[in-house]
Amino acid sequence: MRRNISAIAVHGILGLYTLLALFPILLxxxxxxxxxxxxxxxxxxxxxxxxxxxxxxNRVFGDSAVGSYYVNSIAVTAxxxxxxxxxxAMAAWALTEYRFRWxTLLALFFSIGIMVPIRLGSVAIIQLVVSLNLxxxxxxxxxxxxxxxxxxxxxxxxxxxxxxxxxxxxxARCDGLSEYNIFFxxxxxxxxxxxxxxxxxxxxxxxxxxxxxxxxxxxxxxxTITLGIQQFLGQYITDWxxxxxxxxxxxxxxxxxxxxxxxQLIRGLTSGAVK
Amino acid sequence: xSSPHSAIVGMGRATYLRxxxxxxxxxxxxxxxxxxxxLLATIFNSLYLYHSETKSYDYVGLGNFTxxxxxTTWSVPFWNAFxxxxxxxxxxMSVQNPIGLAxxxxxxxxxxxxxxxxxxxxxxxxxxxxxxxxFVWQLILSPLWGIAKLFxxxxxxxxxxxxxxxxxxxxxxxxxxxxxWQFVGIxxxxxxxxxxxxxxxxxxxxxxxxxxxxQAFVWVKLPLILPTIGLxxxxxxxxxxxxxxxxxxxxxxxxxxxxxADIMGTLFYRTFFGNQLQLGNASMGSTxxxxxxxxxxxxxxxxxxxxxxxxxxxxx
Numbered sequence: 001m002r003r004n005i006s007a008i009a010v011h012g013i014l015g016l017y018t019l020l021a022l023f024p025i026l027l028x029x030x031x032x033x034x035x036x037x038x039x040x041x042x043x044x045x046x047x048x049x050x051x052x053x054x055x056x057x058n059r060v061f062g063d064s065a066v067g068s069y070y071v072n073s074i075a076v077t078a079x080x081x082x083x084x085x086x087x088x089a090m091a092a093w094a095l096t097e098y099r100f101r102w103x104t105l106l107a108l109f110f111s112i113g114i115m116v117p118i119r120l121g122s123v124a125i126i127q128l129v130v131s132l133n134l135x136x137x138x139x140x141x142x143x144x145x146x147x148x149x150x151x152x153x154x155x156x157x158x159x160x161x162x163x164x165x166x167x168x169x170x171x172a173r174c175d176g177l178s179e180y181n182i183f184f185x186x187x188x189x190x191x192x193x194x195x196x197x198x199x200x201x202x203x204x205x206x207x208x209x210x211x212x213x214x215x216x217x218x219x220x221x222x223x224t225i226t227l228g229i230q231q232f233l234g235q236y237i238t239d240w241x242x243x244x245x246x247x248x249x250x251x252x253x254x255x256x257x258x259x260x261x262x263x264q265l266i267r268g269l270t271s272g273a274v275k
Numbered sequence: 276x277s278s279p280h281s282a283i284v285g286m287g288r289a290t291y292l293r294x295x296x297x298x299x300x301x302x303x304x305x306x307x308x309x310x311x312x313x314l315l316a317t318i319f320n321s322l323y324l325y326h327s328e329t330k331s332y333d334y335v336g337l338g339n340f341t342x343x344x345x346x347t348t349w350s351v352p353f354w355n356a357f358x359x360x361x362x363x364x365x366x367x368m369s370v371q372n373p374i375g376l377a378x379x380x381x382x383x384x385x386x387x388x389x390x391x392x393x394x395x396x397x398x399x400x401x402x403x404x405x406x407x408x409x410f411v412w413q414l415i416l417s418p419l420w421g422i423a424k425l426f427x428x429x430x431x432x433x434x435x436x437x438x439x440x441x442x443x444x445x446x447x448x449x450x451x452x453x454x455x456w457q458f459v460g461i462x463x464x465x466x467x468x469x470x471x472x473x474x475x476x477x478x479x480x481x482x483x484x485x486x487x488x489x490q491a492f493v494w495v496k497l498p499l500i501l502p503t504i505g506l507x508x509x510x511x512x513x514x515x516x517x518x519x520x521x522x523x524x525x526x527x528x529x530x531x532x533x534x535x536a537d538i539m540g541t542l543f544y545r546t547f548f549g550n551q552l553q554l555g556n557a558s559m560g561s562t563x564x565x566x567x568x569x570x571x572x573x574x575x576x577x578x579x580x581x582x583x584x585x586x587x588x589x590x591x
Binding site (some may be wrong): 006007010011013014015016017018020021024025026027028039040043066083086087088090091093094095098100107108109112113115116117118119120121122123124125127128143144146147148150151154179181183202208209211214226227229230233240241243244247250251254255258263266 | 291292295297298301302305306308309310311312313314315316317320347359381382384387388389393394396397398399400402403404405406407410411412413414415420421422425456464495513514517518519523524540543547557560561562564565567568571575580
């Protein structure tokens, strides 16, 4: 009996907290599908056939730039994930497999980036990007994000590569495979689960970042969706339909991705990845 | 790279070196050029003063730091931002992390149903962009829409409502609590994982000795997860002293009203880029970034040498 009461209490608290976590998000999404009168008149009800309206979405997607902001975000995120995984796995392989002088030192050098936020170097990053003539390009963002994410990627992938049985690599060497073939054809396929974790881990902060898009690609149509929405909201601040629709447009894709990848993400967070 | 002292059997030195360069150079170059070099260059920049008339740099040693800490044009905003950042951090430590701990403790209870559902849903706000979250809360707290007021009125507390975000006394606290709401998932997940790693027998033994669930948590589990709580604290510290997005999204670069929500990140941005009130200043921007670097370094070192070392005694 006592156990039942405390179980109910625990479910009550967790349920209430879940509501608190979801309420603001759902409120915005529901109201984005309503007419302006209904948004103000009955904000807490679901859209009904009589209050349903897509006027906000028409305004958001009528702004032709929004589509290209999505393309920018996808290109920047995909590019970052690609280079973070490829360069990260290559370095992780060399650092765990080959012995050479400076090995430990190099590993330590890479680990600085795990704790020190790259943002603090922003002044010099801008000067560098300007001098490379890369301002307002997606390339600049990809390079900076790759540099930002490499340390953690190398750290996580090294742990996984170290777990690959030594016999496997030795057998491949006896068969006459080159070191390059061993890495690309044996090691890479084996660490795919770890790479998925790193990919999810890289994806979310890059997609959501405001700082570097604001500094490195604020104009010229190369804005990411996060910055684009921020600028859009500033312009349409009094048009509630448009504001709510713009917010929902930014929220819904991330929520869908989260539902698909939440297991990988939480596994990544919990596999000692943040140490 | 260096000369290898343990090459692969039958491989020449030059071939081995080429192998190392092939695998290590891409990561090393991108990381050095876009992460380490900018950090060092920023620290270096902070030792120089830029003259816009002559477009020249003068070496001033620690002069910029003296200006930042003593010249009232700079020191008043700096100490204001530093104090606000401490408040921001204190609210995260005293609200976010205890709530995260409590949620993790409940989630890790044996035989709890819907565990994965709760965990996934409570973590959801953490996934969304800070910009979006900032705006969503701005709408909810807005007197125009009146959601917050409506809510308080349902409980007969309508008189408590105020435009919290717009008032000097409450803007920073309100923004901090919004950030807490968003990021509570991170301490929750980290502590939850640490709790799951505690062997079942230990808790069984404690229960046999007559401890109830709550006592077992306080006296057995809590000491065992202290290292994780230390990790959560340092992550909170680094993130808080590096924060920018939420305040910029809700309050703009001026972090108003009257700079009451200004923290190190917004001060850095404003100083470097300039705004309606002042011109951009790369030297002072670098100086503030270097101060942030020093603050974060002090936090990380304290964690590594004091907290983590002391906690090793408790680990398995």
